[in-house]
Amino acid sequence: MTFGGWIEIFLVLALVVGAAWPLGAFIAKVFDGQRSFLSPIAGPLERVFYRLSGVDPRKEQSWLCYALSMVVFSAVCFLTLYALQRFQNVLPFNPDGRDAIAPDLAFNTAISFITNANWQAYAGETTMSHFTQMAGLTTNNFLDTAIAMALALGLTRGLTRSETDTIGNFWVDMTRATLYVLLPFSILLALIFISLGIPQTLHGSFAATTLEGARQTIAIGPVASQEAIKLLGTNGGGFFDANSAHPFENPNAWSNLLECWSQLVLPVAFVFAFGRMVGDAREGRSLLTVMAFIFLISLTILYRAEANGNPLLTALGVESSAGNLEGKDVRFGQASAALFAVATTGTGTGAANATFDSMTPIGGLSPLFNLLLGCIAPGGVGTGLISILLLAVLTVFLAGLMVGRTPEYLGKKIEAREIKFVMLSLLLTPVLMLGFAAIAANLKISLDSLGNAGPHGFTEILYAYASTASDNGSAFAGLSANTPWFNTTTGIVMLLGRIASVIPIMAIAGSLAKKKKARPSAGTFPTHGLLFISLLLGVALIVTLLQFFPVVTLGPLAEHVLMEAGRTF
Amino acid sequence: MLAQLRPAIVMIVLFTILTGLAYPLAITAIAQLVLSHKANGSLIERDGAIIGSSLIGQNFTSDRYFHGRPSATSAPDPADATKTVDAPYNAANSGGSNLGPTSQKLVDRVTASIEADFSAGRVPAFEADAVTTSASGLDPHISPENAQAQVPTVARTRKLSEARVRGLVNAATEHRFAGIIGEPRVNVLRLNLALDTLR
Numbered sequence: 001m002t003f004g005g006w007i008e009i010f011l012v013l014a015l016v017v018g019a020a021w022p023l024g025a026f027i028a029k030v031f032d033g034q035r036s037f038l039s040p041i042a043g044p045l046e047r048v049f050y051r052l053s054g055v056d057p058r059k060e061q062s063w064l065c066y067a068l069s070m071v072v073f074s075a076v077c078f079l080t081l082y083a084l085q086r087f088q089n090v091l092p093f094n095p096d097g098r099d100a101i102a103p104d105l106a107f108n109t110a111i112s113f114i115t116n117a118n119w120q121a122y123a124g125e126t127t128m129s130h131f132t133q134m135a136g137l138t139t140n141n142f143l144d145t146a147i148a149m150a151l152a153l154g155l156t157r158g159l160t161r162s163e164t165d166t167i168g169n170f171w172v173d174m175t176r177a178t179l180y181v182l183l184p185f186s187i188l189l190a191l192i193f194i195s196l197g198i199p200q201t202l203h204g205s206f207a208a209t210t211l212e213g214a215r216q217t218i219a220i221g222p223v224a225s226q227e228a229i230k231l232l233g234t235n236g237g238g239f240f241d242a243n244s245a246h247p248f249e250n251p252n253a254w255s256n257l258l259e260c261w262s263q264l265v266l267p268v269a270f271v272f273a274f275g276r277m278v279g280d281a282r283e284g285r286s287l288l289t290v291m292a293f294i295f296l297i298s299l300t301i302l303y304r305a306e307a308n309g310n311p312l313l314t315a316l317g318v319e320s321s322a323g324n325l326e327g328k329d330v331r332f333g334q335a336s337a338a339l340f341a342v343a344t345t346g347t348g349t350g351a352a353n354a355t356f357d358s359m360t361p362i363g364g365l366s367p368l369f370n371l372l373l374g375c376i377a378p379g380g381v382g383t384g385l386i387s388i389l390l391l392a393v394l395t396v397f398l399a400g401l402m403v404g405r406t407p408e409y410l411g412k413k414i415e416a417r418e419i420k421f422v423m424l425s426l427l428l429t430p431v432l433m434l435g436f437a438a439i440a441a442n443l444k445i446s447l448d449s450l451g452n453a454g455p456h457g458f459t460e461i462l463y464a465y466a467s468t469a470s471d472n473g474s475a476f477a478g479l480s481a482n483t484p485w486f487n488t489t490t491g492i493v494m495l496l497g498r499i500a501s502v503i504p505i506m507a508i509a510g511s512l513a514k515k516k517k518a519r520p521s522a523g524t525f526p527t528h529g530l531l532f533i534s535l536l537l538g539v540a541l542i543v544t545l546l547q548f549f550p551v552v553t554l555g556p557l558a559e560h561v562l563m564e565a566g567r568t569f
Numbered sequence: 570m571l572a573q574l575r576p577a578i579v580m581i582v583l584f585t586i587l588t589g590l591a592y593p594l595a596i597t598a599i600a601q602l603v604l605s606h607k608a609n610g611s612l613i614e615r616d617g618a619i620i621g622s623s624l625i626g627q628n629f630t631s632d633r634y635f636h637g638r639p640s641a642t643s644a645p646d647p648a649d650a651t652k653t654v655d656a657p658y659n660a661a662n663s664g665g666s667n668l669g670p671t672s673q674k675l676v677d678r679v680t681a682s683i684e685a686d687f688s689a690g691r692v693p694a695f696e697a698d699a700v701t702t703s704a705s706g707l708d709p710h711i712s713p714e715n716a717q718a719q720v721p722t723v724a725r726t727r728k729l730s731e732a733r734v735r736g737l738v739n740a741a742t743e744h745r746f747a748g749i750i751g752e753p754r755v756n757v758l759r760l761n762l763a764l765d766t767l768r
Contacts, residue, residue, distance in 0.1 A: 004749045011749070045587075053579035072573040076581050126662050139589035143581075171576050183588060190596045197624060200593075200600040200608045205661055208612075208621040211634065211761055218625055218660040220610045224600065225593035242663035245704030247624040248610065253751030309697065310670045313679055319695050322712065326675065326701040327665045330638070330710040333752035355665040355704045358675075456669035478667030559671055568673040 001307050005335025009299070012257050012339060016264040023265065024272025024284070030180045031153055031173060031273075042179040049175050060166035063510025066154055067502060069170035070147055074114050074498075077143055081110040084136040085128075094129035095204025096219075101127065108487035113140040115498040116148055116380060118230075118237030118350055118473040119490055121482040125219035125240050130202060137237060138226045142186075145233030145381050146177035148348075151505060152270060152382035155389060156277050158509030159410045162517040167509050181266075182233060189228035189262055196258070197251035200224040223248055231262040234380040236350035236473045244340065244353040245329055256332055256353060260339050263349045267378040270385045278410055282528035287388050290536050294370075294377035295346050302359075302366035303338035310360055312563060327358030345370035348380025350473030357451065357460065357476040361560035364459065367474060368556065371466040372548045373540060374429060383471070386505055388536075390422050392527065393508075395539045397422075399525050408524060411517040418511060421504040428500035430547050432469040432493050437462045437551065445485045451478020454569030455562065459555035464490060469497040613758065620762070626709040627758055628658040632691070632726040634764065635711070635719050635738075637757040638698050639682065641666035642706035658707060665704040691722045710754035713742045729767060737763050 029036055035043075050057050061069065085101035088094060101109070105122055112119045113136070122128065128137070150173035157167045194200050205219040223239045227249055230237055240246040250256050268288065275284020306328075309320035323334040332340070337354040344351045345367040356367050370377060376387045397414050400407030407414040440446040440461050450457040460479040467474050468490040475481065481490065518524075526532060600608035613620045621627050626637045642664055644656035656662075668675040679700045686693035694700060696715040716738045724734040741760040745751050 053576040076577040135589035142588040242705035322697040325697040357667040452669040
């Protein structure tokens with residue numbers, strides 16, 4: 001670790017918070033239906049969308065109707081994306097003549113891009129046509145983020161309203177999310193990316209004759225437009241297989257810092273927007289403090305482990321001052337590789353500018369730790385806010401049990417019904433992660449896909465299901481995941497992982513909206529301040545991590561001890 | 570259910586047109602008009618022929634040139650399409666080795682690369698970037714230390730003085746911005762192009 005490295009990291013984090021604060025105010029305004037500087041352009045477009053689709057923007061929906069709209073819309077997105085891939089060979093913008101995608105891979109990819117997981121069992125530059133990348137994958141990068149934003153808004157309205165049956169209109173929230181937030185900022189970001197060297201062309205790959213006279217085929221395409229929403233929407237699905245490590249996706253240190261910034265800015269802005277919407281900025285800030293704390297723990301662990309290098313290579317005489325460079329590109333270095341890895345797993349992005357599979361055991365444990373926590377530091381756009389709110393509700397419930405009072409969160413009584421749904425959502429993800437990892441670790445059909453032997457191989461499997469259940473999408477990519485077994489099971493896990501959040505959260509939103517908002521009294525447990533922050537942090541770390549300690553021991557911890565002892569596999 | 574179907578279908582059509590076609594195509598149009606060199610992949614041409622991209626590394630095997638980092642990219646086996654063969658710096662199929670820290674293959678590969686240097690009479694490379702593969706397999710850069718270590722071999726093969734070659738390396742070395750942003754690095758393709766212009 002170097003002083004300069006930490007300065008670089010804190011510079012990015014300061015710019016995130018600095019931009020997220022006004023952006024949070026803007027988001028709160030947009031979803032309240034107020035006019036903003038974008039209204040002259042986005043307003044007329046918005047009204048055309050409502051008229052053509054027969055949506056009455058003033059008509060609000062019950063939680064069930066809101067959730068149903070979301071499910072039906074996701075199903076339609078799934079079907080169109082599946083069809084686009086299956087027929088890409090006859091569709092336009094296919095300069096490199098890509099074949100139709102196999103059914104199991106098309107299924108997996110379609111699920112992956114409607115759930116914001118962006119797990120990629122395919123290599124973009126050898127598999128997808130430009131049309132699929134644009135009309136299929138880029139579109140769904142916008143829409144699944146808009147869906148996640150709508151979900152967070154629904155839950156927030158459940159907390160802010162009282163004695164009502166409605167929590168907003170899904171179609172309105174989703175449309176505004178895209179037209180006022182995601183699209184304008186993506187346009188801006190894409191243009192900056194191009195000026196930093198990211199390509200944007202409709203041409204297919206081109207051939208070069210290298211200095212030594214060999215032929216080099218270089219894949220290229222409309223990269224920048226996809227890169228922008230990939231990061232801004234915390235999606236993470238790269239144009240190329242190497243994702244943000246590819247020089248065309250991330251050409252230099254500046255693009256790298258901007259990519260780290262753009263993954264973090266909207267999730268953080270959403271937490272600020274939450275503070276505004278509930279009418280108390282302290283509520284948002286205390287959630288953010290917990291997120292920041294987890295982020296910095298994770299970052300310090302990863303940066304330190306990677307900067308120390310791999311002792312097995314140091315023993316061969318390899319210089320260790322540059323740290324572990326297997327799976328890292330020279331232009332990034334350890335500090336910004338660590339920042340990227342934590343930003344991408346602390347959010348729901350799952351992009352990568354270094355291969356997690358080649359990180360040291362403790363370095364690789366850090367992204368895994370973020371996934372097992374459910375990506376809450378600061379989480380995906382919208383989904384991060386939701387996940388931390390679930391933990392906050394659980395925290396006030398546990399605090400209530402300790403002092404024997406009915407727990408309240410933001411003036412809403414938290415009762416058995418809400419806690420049941422919270423637990424349903426919080427327990428389904430570990431069941432998916434651990435259950436499928438346990439089955440896969442015992443089947444030859446999945447063990448054949450391993451890229452590494454020993455405890456590291458087990459970590460590859462665990463990581464695959466942790467990443468898909470939390471809808472993150474990053475990977476220990478040595479695992480050959482494009483097999484019918486992994487395509488099918490990770491597809492199911494991504495879908496259940498998303499449903500685990502949609503249905504219970506909408507139910508909680510609905511039941512909270514019905515309740516009266518109680519005025520704070522002397523006995524009310526304040527949900528800001530140091531006591532609440534420490535309790536929430538404790539709940540996040542203790543309640544969720546205790547369930548994973550055994551598997552982490554079998555994977556990264558065992559590998560670390562064996563590596564220190566000089567064992568190889 | 571049916572009430573949701575109409576907005577769902579109309580919305581996916583409208584958003585596909587707006588965010589999946591209009592947005593990327595408009596960005597492409599602007600990029601091609603204003604920033605066409607970068608938008609087309611920062612190509613390097615020499616005598617009218619495309620040599621490569623300044624952002625993408627190339628495979629160098631001759632001692633006349635500075636070598637980039639080892640690359641783990643592969644290509645389909647021409648003899649059997651279900652298998653792959655090693656194809657360093659294959660810019661049509663990016664990717665890293667994904668070898669874990671305790672992988673015997675990793676240790677063997679690093680050992681072999683150090684031994685190969687010894688037996689070829691080169692100064693063995695002990696810099697971390699000289700024996701490890703990048704995440705993309707297309708890393709265009711090496712560390713300045715790695716470049717300096719290769720100077721004697723290149724100078725001897727080209728019958729140039731070490732001082733001249735070292736001067737080129739120093740000129741090609743890019744530093745951190747303000748001492749903070751980025752890493753010290755040398756673009757191998759640019760350095761080798763400059764090397765070819767020396768007489």
